[in-house]
Amino acid sequence: MSGPHESMSFAALRGQLQEAAATFAGGPDALEGILLGLVDDVDRAVREPLEIFPVCHHSPASATAMARRLREKQPKVVYVELCEDMAPLLSELRNCRLPVAVQAFAGDVDGFPVEWAPLSVVAPITEASAEYQAVAYALDTPGVELVLVDRSADHVFQWDSRGRAAADEASAEASAASGEPEAALHGEAVGVEIGDLRPRFAELEEHLLRHGKVRHWSEWWHQYVEVPLGAGTGDDAADHDTYRQVMFLIGSLFRRLAPGDGDRIRVDEDRERYMWTRMREHMAATGTEPADALYVCGAFHAASRVAEFGVDGSDTFTISPRTATGWQYGLIPSSHAAIEAQFGLAPGSVSIAATEWAKSLKRTRVKPFRLEGQAGTKKSGRKRAAAAPAVPAPRSGAAEDRLSGFLRRPPVLDGLDEAELLGWSVDIVRAARRNGYLASTADAIAVFETSILLAGMRDRAKPTPYDFQDAAVTCIEKDVVPGRRDVRRLVEIMMGGDRVGQVGYEALPPLARDVHDRLAPLGLKLQQRGVQRALLDMVSRPELRACSDVLWMLRRLMPHGAARPIMGERRLGERSIQESWDLAIGTHQRALIELGYEGVSIEQVLEQRLRRDAYGPRATTATVLAAVEDATLYLGSRRLADELGTHALKVLATERSVDGAPEVLRRVRALLAYYRTSEPVLPSWIESFVKTGYAHYCTLLPTAFRDEDATVGQVAAMLGFLFSMESLALSLGCDRAQLELAVAQSHPEEPSKTALLWAAQVQLGTLSRAQLRERCDALLGNPLVVPAYPRYLSGFVHALEPVPGLADVVVEAVSNAFGRLPDAVLLPWLPLLITTMRSGAAELAPLLIREAGRIFPGRLAALDAWVPPWRTPAVPPVVRRVGAEESGPRGAALLPAHPAACDAVAELLGCAGEWARPGAPAGLSGAALLAAHPAACDAVAGLLGCDGEWATEAVSPSVATAPGAALTARHPAAAKAWESLLARA
The missing domain is CATH 1.25.40 (Serine Threonine Protein Phosphatase 5, Tetratricopeptide repeat)
Structure with missing residues (x-):
């Protein structure tokens, strides 16, 4: 691996590191191997003929260096570490307002576990990111080809056995991040990014944070990497070679000190093999020279040691075929908070990076690349100026050692910008007042001075935004947060806020465009974020009925809050003639876009979902x-x-x-x-x-x-x-x-089900209401059953569902319990009764309450004299002749007064017997003849020509128990005839 130029390039650095290892470790050991291995990784990456540009995701320093290098080198081919199947979507970025995320979505999986569905992979893009600079340069520069070389979305889940766990972890982080709804814009998607540059060794990160006097990794990166590598305007500026070597060194350090996580290391190395294989295939197919290309990748992957590394690497890696899963691709809105939540960055770090990016462009006068017509940017009034002549890339082995000088150089002390810090202090006090804090000018001065003090304590000449944030929290927030936002969140908003992207109409899928077109009669800006009120009067404007149908389907398909009805409802057989809606379709644009992956119209998507639910x-x-x-x-x-x-x-x-x-x-x-x-x-x-x-x-x-x-x-x-x-x-x-x-074969043991069975037997007629009341009284009379009585009542209350006519019996059962049981028994199970009825039969309580309101008196004064209906004795009625005088025998009293006449009739009919005297058993009297032969009574009345009307009324118990009382009530005409016959006698 060593070359002839190695000693000339990094020999001095090797010697210094060997001396340092010997000094600190007392001799050659693992430390020396690690330090010298870092130099080997840097040297190998620098000597690669295909220029590697290492980046860190959402790093202003990387974006600035990328913009400068692209204008200098003007490569003809740009290889980017991004999922290769997302390439067709990148041209649609010009129709969006950044930040947005490129998404690959699969609702139906084939080749993956069913429980993983739906699968989603997102790659967020911000303007202050190196990959956007590369994409914008390649798409808007004639003759430049953009090639994505990273694994496809399908391979993301093929290779990563943690795919589903990663999605769950991302969702949990998104829901826990600051409580802002924008933090969940990516949902449960697995995120991919260029430059996942963070220590994977927990002890190393803890060591860096402790000695760097910072709280989290984003602050450490800003202080010790962004500021030194930030493009300056003087001799302290880090040139292109210095930037590359420093990033190679950091990537190699984090890679060599990563824990031995076999699965994760395997995935990282497979990604590097995949990318180098794809680049060699492209160069062989198109004849591209390595000097005319630029490879943009994360610094972690730039310091690779796989055999496939480089244009001269081995071709031993075989790319596995994709599964049969059908993937859909689109752009979804993203936000700074969503990026921070998904990739574990500190809240506000991406917003601060965007602010630093704008300041860096103003300070260095580097002209960034922006897509023509990019939403949210100023349109250029003239043609793009001709690019400067290309600067040839350094040849293999010609790079100089820039690391030695950079590592020996003392930290760059940026002078205090009092005007900027004063502006921050005034702005945060103004924002605090608007949010309910009792902040004053004295607090602004305190924030200013505390920021300088904290920076000095942390060995910084200039307060960073993180120092200012800590000072503002200390001086303004104190102990109380009067509003919805705390001071830390106010500082994040002041530094640039949680910028939320938007996908333009032209970049939306057909379904989303169709929804916007069909809701156009509402006259609302549906792409605008926030809640808008829509009023639909279908009487005066019948065309709004179609809008109403769309809104009700959106309410069924989209998350809660996207379309929320305020007035109006839709039930089976009911349609409103006026409706009012709160619409937040722009806020839930991601959900609407994902509906477009499932079909071309919302009717088709709804039918598919209904079928999926029914046939699942x-x-x-x-x-x-x-x-x-x-x-x-x-x-x-x-x-x-x-x-x-x-x-x-x-x-x-x-x-x-x-x-x-x-x-x-x-x-x-x-x-x-x-x-x-x-x-x-x-x-x-x-x-x-x-x-x-x-x-x-x-x-x-x-x-x-x-x-x-x-x-x-x-x-x-x-x-x-x-x-x-x-x-x-x-x-x-x-x-x-x-x-x-079925009811006869049911034998429950649970008290509530037993009561339910009794109610069913009453409904079927196999159990009378009187018998049911007797059983309830027996339950209250049994001390062993009383503790379980609330469960019986629960069963009776549930019985109102199949047998609503038992409401009076249930009211009686509850009333008897409160009336008969002593407080010592009633009070212990009263909470059980209330909780049982509330949890198990809350929807049936109104029926019970209405029945109780019908039975019980409506006024308190009437309660003392009120007698429950179930305690009123049932008195059989007797008859009397209408209009008769009050004196003399009447109706049922006539027969007992003339027993001889009854005996004479019995003798004529051949019925022998004796009339029961007072005190004798009623069943043995001659009056029983009338009950045995009711037709004879009516016949006698007809022969005598006697007719008349009789009325029933309650009589005293002594009269009601007379032997013929029941007969006269049943046959009033016969009783009248007997009375007339006796009167003639």
């Missing part, structure tokens, strides 16, 4: 019915609804649990009500579903009553389906005996 391996009857409802509600598709409904029959037949019974009951009731009011006949699938469901739930009912995993709410829903669909099921040929047999 975990689909239940409830989810299929939900798909039927959505197909009817949003698409109005009878064809799709019938297809999915037929599939629901198959799913129901295969289910052996009752977990989804409540949801099935609710949705079937809603669909039945809709079809009965909007269709002339019920669809055949729903008739079959009711018939099949009736038999299915009858079969599962005894098992569900005994199953400990089945809740009382689920069993109640089963009974609700059986009782509410019973009339339709019987008309379709079902047998009610199947339900009666």
Whole structure:
């Protein structure tokens, strides 16, 4: 590996490092090997004929050096470390406002585990990044070819066994980063970037942070790499060779001190083999000379030791074929916060880098590359000036040792810019006041002085933005954050804020453009971020009905908040004539773009998702019915609804649990009500579903009553389906005996299910209400059962779903418990009663409350004299003649007053017997004749020509117990005839 120019280039540096190793380690050891290995890596990279340009992602120093080098060298081919299958999208960057991310998306996977889906890979791009400078140069310079050489998105998941874990980790970091919604713009995507330059050795990073007197890695990089390598205007400026050698050295250091993570090292080395193989293939196919090309890659990969390294490397690496997964590509909006969250950078570091980039351009007067027509940039009024003549790249072995001088040079002390620091201090106080802080001019002075003090304590001549941030938090925030943002966040906003990118209309997929076109009648700027209010009056403007349909589908497909209805609703059989919406489609642009990966219209995407939900391996009857409802509600598709409904029959037949019974009951009731009011006949699938469901739930009912995993709410829903669909099921040929047999075979042990079974028996007629009341009284009278009484009540409350007519019995059961139990028993299980009813039957409580309101008195004064209906004695009625005088015998009292007449009639009819005297048993009297022969009574009344009207009224118990009282009430005409006959006698 050594060459003839090695001793001339880095011999002095080697000698210095050997002396340092001997001094610190006391002789040759591993330290000497590491230090000399760093020099070998730098020397190898420098001597490579194909110029390697090492970069760090989102580094202003790298971007500035890249812009300067591109204008000097003017390469004809630019190789960039970026997924090769993302190349066709880069030309669309001119239609966007940076930052944006290039995305590869796969919803359906073939060759990967199903649980990984959907797969997403993003590569964020900012203006202050070296790769954007290279892309802009290549796309806008005639005769320059841009070639992406990194592994494809498919290989990202092929090679990285941590693919799914990386996505989960990125999602967790995004959700935890500062609480800002922009931090989750990349979602669960796996991020790829140029220049992932950070120590992978935790102890090394901790050592650097501690001795550098900084808090996090972004601050260390800014202080010890960005500032020294930042392009200056004097002798202290780092030229191109110095920049390259320093970046090679840093990349080699982090690579050699990386832990022995075999999987990660293997992936890094495979990426390097992949890239060098692709570059050699391209140069061989096109005849490109290495001197006419530039290779842009991360400094970590520039110091590579694989055999395939270089244009003269071996061609032993075989690139595996891609899987059959179909990938979709597009641009999604990104933000500084999203980049920081996904790649583990300090909050605000990308915003500070963007500010430093702008300052560097102004100080160095380097003209950056920007795509023509780039959104968010000023358009040039004249043609691009002719580029300066190309400077030939240094030949192999001609590089000089710039590291020795750079490492021996003392730190560059940038003088204090008091005007800049004063401006920062004034601006942060002004921002703090707007956000509720009691900041004053004295706080601005304190921030100014504290920033200088902190910089001095950290051996800095000039306060960095991080020093200023710490000073502002110390002097302004104190102990209270009165507003939504703390001072640290205010400093980040002041330094440039969380800039959020936007994808232009021309770069959107067809579906997104179609949505914008169909919502154009609303007259809103839908690409604008933030919430906008849309008012739809479909009476005066019928064309807005189409907009309403689109908005309801977007609400179904997109995240919460993208389209939120304020007024109006859409249910089965109901359509609003006026609606009001809060729209944030521009804020959720990424979600809309990802919908475009699934189809060309939102109707197609919605139908695909409904089918996927209904035919998925975990689909239940409830989810299929939900798909039927959505197909009817949003698409109005009878064809799709019938297809999915037929599939629901198959799913129901295969289910052996009752977990989804409540949801099935609710949705079937809603669909039945809709079809009965909007269709002339019920669809055949729903008739079959009711018939099949009736038999299915009858079969599962005894098992569900005994199953400990089945809740009382689920069993109640089963009974609700059986009782509410019973009339339709019987008309379709079902047998009610199947339900009666299922109830008879049910023997629950759980108290709540026992109460539910009693309610079902009442509904079927096998148990009377009086018997049910007796059982409830027996429960309260048994001290051993009283602690479980709340669970019985829970079962009764759930029974209101299948048997709503038992509401009065449930109110009676609760009232008896509160009236009979002493406080010592009642109070301990009262919390259990409340929590049980709240958690298990909250939706049935209104029915119970309405029934209690009907039974109990409405005023407090009436409570003392109020008697519960279940305690009022049931008195049988007696009869009286309308208009008769109040004196003398009446109605039922007539027969006991004239027992001889009754005996005479009995003798004529051949019925012997004695009349019961007062105190004798009622069943042995002659008055029983009237009860045995009611027709005879009516016949006598007809012969005598007696007719009249009788009215019932409550009589005293002594009269009501007379032997003939029941007969006279049943046959008032006969009683009147007897009275007339006796009067004549």
